[in-house]
Amino acid sequence: MPQSTQPFFVRRRRDRGGNVGVLLLMTIFALVALLALVWNTGEVGTRRQKLQTAADTSAHAAASWMSRSANVMAAQNMVICQDGSMEVIWRAITPTDQAVRNELQAEQAAINSLLANGDAAYLALRTQMLQQLVNVDNQYAMANGAWAGVSGLAGQGFTDPVAGQQFQTRVREAGLAMQWIQNTYVSGQPSTVATWPGPPGPGGLGLRQLVANWSPPTDTTPFLQAILASIQQQLAVLVQFETVTAPGLAQNVPAIAANHETEVFTNEQTMAQSLADTINRQLQAQADFYSVRLTLATTGLGASATGPAQVQAPFVPAADVPVISHYDSIQGTNIAIDPINVHTDDSAIVYGNAQAPAPPALLAQFPGIQPTFNVNCDIFEGWGHIYAAPIQRYFNGRVWKDSAGLRVYMQQIDTLRAQLATLLAQLRNLGPPVNVTALPFQLQDPQADPNGVQETFPVLPKLTAPAGASDQLVAAVMLYNQHGAAYTGAVRNLTGALTSWQQFYNRYTQAFAVSTWNNNVEIARRLVIKQLGVNKQFMVLASYQLRAVPAWAANGMSVSSQAAICDRIISDNIASVAQNILNAMVAVDPRNLGSGFLDPAGRNAFLSASYSGQASQFAFQIVQSTATQVAPIIAAEWVSRPWPYEITPPSQAVPPVVGMSTSDRHTYFTILTAARSTPGNSPKFFMGKLMGNSPTPQLLAHAQAEAFNWMEFNSAYGGSEVFDQITGLPNQDFTGCPLPWRLSTIGGWSWNARLAVADALADALDNNPEFQSFFTEGGVTGNDPLSLQTLALH
Amino acid sequence: MILYHYKLSRCTSNVPRSALSRRGTAEIEMILICTILITLLMLAMGAMRIGVARLGTTASASFQAFNDATASGNPQFTGDAAVPPIDGVDTIRPGFPNRVSDPTASANPAGGTGMAGVGYSANVGFQAAAISPTWNYSGFPVGSDQTFNSQWLTSYVDESHANLYVPLGLAPAWTP
Numbered sequence: 001m002p003q004s005t006q007p008f009f010v011r012r013r014r015d016r017g018g019n020v021g022v023l024l025l026m027t028i029f030a031l032v033a034l035l036a037l038v039w040n041t042g043e044v045g046t047r048r049q050k051l052q053t054a055a056d057t058s059a060h061a062a063a064s065w066m067s068r069s070a071n072v073m074a075a076q077n078m079v080i081c082q083d084g085s086m087e088v089i090w091r092a093i094t095p096t097d098q099a100v101r102n103e104l105q106a107e108q109a110a111i112n113s114l115l116a117n118g119d120a121a122y123l124a125l126r127t128q129m130l131q132q133l134v135n136v137d138n139q140y141a142m143a144n145g146a147w148a149g150v151s152g153l154a155g156q157g158f159t160d161p162v163a164g165q166q167f168q169t170r171v172r173e174a175g176l177a178m179q180w181i182q183n184t185y186v187s188g189q190p191s192t193v194a195t196w197p198g199p200p201g202p203g204g205l206g207l208r209q210l211v212a213n214w215s216p217p218t219d220t221t222p223f224l225q226a227i228l229a230s231i232q233q234q235l236a237v238l239v240q241f242e243t244v245t246a247p248g249l250a251q252n253v254p255a256i257a258a259n260h261e262t263e264v265f266t267n268e269q270t271m272a273q274s275l276a277d278t279i280n281r282q283l284q285a286q287a288d289f290y291s292v293r294l295t296l297a298t299t300g301l302g303a304s305a306t307g308p309a310q311v312q313a314p315f316v317p318a319a320d321v322p323v324i325s326h327y328d329s330i331q332g333t334n335i336a337i338d339p340i341n342v343h344t345d346d347s348a349i350v351y352g353n354a355q356a357p358a359p360p361a362l363l364a365q366f367p368g369i370q371p372t373f374n375v376n377c378d379i380f381e382g383w384g385h386i387y388a389a390p391i392q393r394y395f396n397g398r399v400w401k402d403s404a405g406l407r408v409y410m411q412q413i414d415t416l417r418a419q420l421a422t423l424l425a426q427l428r429n430l431g432p433p434v435n436v437t438a439l440p441f442q443l444q445d446p447q448a449d450p451n452g453v454q455e456t457f458p459v460l461p462k463l464t465a466p467a468g469a470s471d472q473l474v475a476a477v478m479l480y481n482q483h484g485a486a487y488t489g490a491v492r493n494l495t496g497a498l499t500s501w502q503q504f505y506n507r508y509t510q511a512f513a514v515s516t517w518n519n520n521v522e523i524a525r526r527l528v529i530k531q532l533g534v535n536k537q538f539m540v541l542a543s544y545q546l547r548a549v550p551a552w553a554a555n556g557m558s559v560s561s562q563a564a565i566c567d568r569i570i571s572d573n574i575a576s577v578a579q580n581i582l583n584a585m586v587a588v589d590p591r592n593l594g595s596g597f598l599d600p601a602g603r604n605a606f607l608s609a610s611y612s613g614q615a616s617q618f619a620f621q622i623v624q625s626t627a628t629q630v631a632p633i634i635a636a637e638w639v640s641r642p643w644p645y646e647i648t649p650p651s652q653a654v655p656p657v658v659g660m661s662t663s664d665r666h667t668y669f670t671i672l673t674a675a676r677s678t679p680g681n682s683p684k685f686f687m688g689k690l691m692g693n694s695p696t697p698q699l700l701a702h703a704q705a706e707a708f709n710w711m712e713f714n715s716a717y718g719g720s721e722v723f724d725q726i727t728g729l730p731n732q733d734f735t736g737c738p739l740p741w742r743l744s745t746i747g748g749w750s751w752n753a754r755l756a757v758a759d760a761l762a763d764a765l766d767n768n769p770e771f772q773s774f775f776t777e778g779g780v781t782g783n784d785p786l787s788l789q790t791l792a793l794h
Numbered sequence: 795m796i797l798y799h800y801k802l803s804r805c806t807s808n809v810p811r812s813a814l815s816r817r818g819t820a821e822i823e824m825i826l827i828c829t830i831l832i833t834l835l836m837l838a839m840g841a842m843r844i845g846v847a848r849l850g851t852t853a854s855a856s857f858q859a860f861n862d863a864t865a866s867g868n869p870q871f872t873g874d875a876a877v878p879p880i881d882g883v884d885t886i887r888p889g890f891p892n893r894v895s896d897p898t899a900s901a902n903p904a905g906g907t908g909m910a911g912v913g914y915s916a917n918v919g920f921q922a923a924a925i926s927p928t929w930n931y932s933g934f935p936v937g938s939d940q941t942f943n944s945q946w947l948t949s950y951v952d953e954s955h956a957n958l959y960v961p962l963g964l965a966p967a968w969t970p
Contacts, residue, residue: 028834034838038842049852090958256954256958405964405965
């Protein structure tokens, strides 16, 4: 039976040929399957990586557009500030020109009048000074004669030997002092007492030498002409100023600025509105490039019921920030607080004046003191006022920068006046300005008393005849007191005359132009920035709002503001109160310090110097008492008020919490993307029918990106923000919140994009149906926020 | 061919062959089939190499794109417009550098087939795309971009300032 005709199973049992071939075929199949597995794994991995890249770059691109728009917005707000600053300068020109011209023309007229009619006052002062020198010598002669008379009688016996000894000591001191005044202070000789001062002028010159040296030509014409020439030079500079500024003044700069500000603001709004479309177009371009499906999501703002989220720009017009109603605890009324011009006008924090009573003990001691003092408890425009808060930081800096250009002309005028001062000093033989030392109030006795004490005595000392003195001595003492007072008075008058002599033409030499310019710039600055705040034609960060001081910071802010308010009230009021008290103390002279003085002028000057410290202490006590009562009231209102925070204040103390809160970051600056493979871009499998042509579910990737500002941690910007202390302003005022900077300064023009941990994924899934559908199709069907958050952060 | 011959002889011959005549056939089959097995193994290895290369180029291109967008100091515009730049806010006030960085990374994994002198090579590549920079004041990362920013701001300010810089003594618009 042929083998081929045998039943198959019989043949198989006998014939084992081809078994290896079958095994080999199976092995080959396994190896091919291995090849497919390796290939397909690479394919899925690559497609997955590509999808993730698409999601990452798309999220980054969206955040980049947000950053670009924020940067452009910051730049445009600076353009608006530059327009405003331009208006400030324009407004400052005319009043400055008028003020400087009026002053120079008045000076010119005065000098012309003097040239025409003679400078009688100057000549009179010169004559008066010479006469005063003669008077000093005459008074010295009489006073010295009177002193000699007293000295000759001082050796007689007195009822009270101790009083007699004191009288003799005082007579000796009077003689020494009188010789020192005449020989050293007036005539410029070295002091015979080593511990006493030398002559009052430079180089050891006494009053006599100073008068002689400062003897000018009797003809005032040369220096009047010098003044006139200088004024003409100054006027020429002013004409340059007017010529340069005329083309600017001829234009309606406020209108130009306003129009441009409106135009820029319109551009800002258009750009803000176009951001969503831009980001979506960019998304579509990315999707086309990667051949994947992409969608966008936000945590809420701009989320769309269908399709990708319409990402909202992270800034809004300033006018859109809501006004807040607030109960003013000081005024007892409800007020509306403007979020841009904050705490200004009707919503200013004002207290008014307080009456500070003088302590009864002080009143009893000094009847001349006012029973109550009026203490001003406000500052100009109210505590904590801020105009155009979101842009004022850059605006103020820009005004200072812009004002430097025309300030140069004012500096030239002031320089010419300084040069005139030098020239006049030369023409008048004054030499360089000299500070003539005033006649000292007291001198120290070179001899010790029996107790070994070197007493200090007035210049000149007043003498009192001891009990039991002879009538002749009493008369001699009276004569000495009379002539001694006249002598020291004459010396002090001569010193004053010399000072007046030096300063006679100060009106024409004192600098005033720069300060005039600065004052007018400041006035215009306040006007313009207030108007910018009223117009509200600029953008602010979307997170900018009036908000309460955070709870954790309230106590610190209360302490800080209270201290600052108290200090300001004291510093603003102490001078006037102290002066009133000082006047009363000088009048009463409670320590009898002035009894030994002969001349009233010297006495008063000495008493003022002696009591000023004590008067300041009393004044401080009075004002501080009121300030410490008022400051907590103002501080309480201060802390209870909302402040214009650019970002949500941190919920914990700073440090360690610094920078933008998670809530702000998610709400305004975060964008998520999801990417899914398309049918045409799904993984292409080798042995597809066996392996399954595409993975089910389809591939999915997501990414989160955000716009952030580099300067958030720079100590000159966000890094220096404190929330529990007052913030100082350049004009010495202070405010209760960090100054906004993120959308209006150079530092604010530093937004950038970055990929972030997907900590907003849960919110995004909740608010964006299309985004969620990507996840659902990709096999992620659950959305437990806690699980997602945990996964994202680990 | 050998298999074919074996099958022919097995199906058409009526003469039973002795066991002696079939001795060594499996060994010969094994030896011959090794060529195929080795080739398949080499192909699997090659597939792995290509897969690794594809993953590598994808990661490399992505990294390069982000590097260009965030830290690179050189202008990145490649000019091939793989992703055409979107005008966006630039249409309202043009002048800012609007670039797309779309670097391509490629690799040429090579391998053998198991036969001497017979090898293969593949070319794999990936292109990523990121927009950059963000038009910030400093122009970082592309320092020269500050020139664009300067010109942009200056031209904007000049619209209102052009005739007023000198009369009002204003500071230049840049630096702001």
